[in-house]
Amino acid sequence: MPPPRRPGQRAGLTRARVLTGANELLAEHGVESVTMRGLAKHLEVTPNALYSHVTSKTALLDEMLDDLLAKVQTPDPQADDPRTGLHQLMSSTYHVLLTHQDLVPLYLARQGARGHNAQHLGEIMISLLARGGVTGQPAREALRVLIVYTIGFAAFAARGPLVPGDRPQPPNQELIANFDSGLHWLLTGIGVTK
Numbered sequence: 001m002p003p004p005r006r007p008g009q010r011a012g013l014t015r016a017r018v019l020t021g022a023n024e025l026l027a028e029h030g031v032e033s034v035t036m037r038g039l040a041k042h043l044e045v046t047p048n049a050l051y052s053h054v055t056s057k058t059a060l061l062d063e064m065l066d067d068l069l070a071k072v073q074t075p076d077p078q079a080d081d082p083r084t085g086l087h088q089l090m091s092s093t094y095h096v097l098l099t100h101q102d103l104v105p106l107y108l109a110r111q112g113a114r115g116h117n118a119q120h121l122g123e124i125m126i127s128l129l130a131r132g133g134v135t136g137q138p139a140r141e142a143l144r145v146l147i148v149y150t151i152g153f154a155a156f157a158a159r160g161p162l163v164p165g166d167r168p169q170p171p172n173q174e175l176i177a178n179f180d181s182g183l184h185w186l187l188t189g190i191g192v193t194k
Contacts, residue, residue: 013043013045013049013050013052013053014053015053015054015063017043018039018043018050018053018054018060019063019064019067021039021042021043022034022039022060022064023064023067024042025038025039025042026064026102026103027102030102031102031103031105031106034057034060034061034064035057036050036054036056036057036060039060061106061110062110062113062114062115063115064103064106065103065106065107065110065112065113065115065118066113066114066115066116066117066118067115067117068096068097068100068103068113069093069096069113069115069117069118069121070117071096071099072089072092072093072096072117072121073088073089073092074089074092074120074121074124075088075089075124075128077124077127077128077131078131079128081194082128082129082131082132082192082193082194083132083187083192083193083194084194085128086125086128086129086132086146086187086192087180087183087184087187089121089124089125089128090146090149090150090183091179091180091183093121093150094150094153094154094179097150097151097154097158098154098157098158101154101158104151104154104155104158105155107151107154107155108151108152108155112147112151122143125143125146126139126140126143128192129142129143129190129192132191132192132193132194133191133192133193134190134191134192138190138191142190142192145186145190146183146186146190149182149183149186150183153178153179153182156175157175157176157179
């Protein structure tokens with residue numbers, strides 16, 4: 001006899017479906033709409049069905065933030081030029097954040113993401129920093145500075161419209177160029193060698 005199904009299983013939910021539904025809700029109605037009740041209504045289940053997959057709204061938001069990081073293009077940690085690898089990784093992160101501007105304030109409020117994808121990206125960054133001659137405490141500081149710079153620049157580029165009701169405008173080429181040149185300066189200052 002098979003084991004009894006949990007409530008979320010009876011509703012036909014999976015973790016992936018819960019995250020997809022949360023992202024649909026976010027896209028349609030904004031971050032304020034991403035609540036356990038709102039998501040349950042969107043998925044046409046009872047709120048209790050969600051708790052088999054996420055423990056709280058905070059956990060749901062953390063999973064959404066980490067899930068987005070799976071879209072970041074990662075360089076080979078053993079690439080010939082670790083400085084270029086770091087630049088590519090942070091640039092990809094910046095562009096992924098800009099494609100999901102509604103989540104950028106949550107990255108600021110939560111001070112980044114902490115899930116599996118965030119840890120994986122952090123490990124790649126630490127590996128690239130070490131190959132570029134930055135290890136130990138300076139590497140951890142560099143990791144933090146690069147993350148704060150990238151999230152902060154995305155927040156600046158994704159700032160809301162000046163007139164209520166207008167949609168946010170995509171960042172212009174000047175802002176993208178500013179991000180790239182600032183990232184170059186940071187990597188030079190950190191002392192990452194080629």
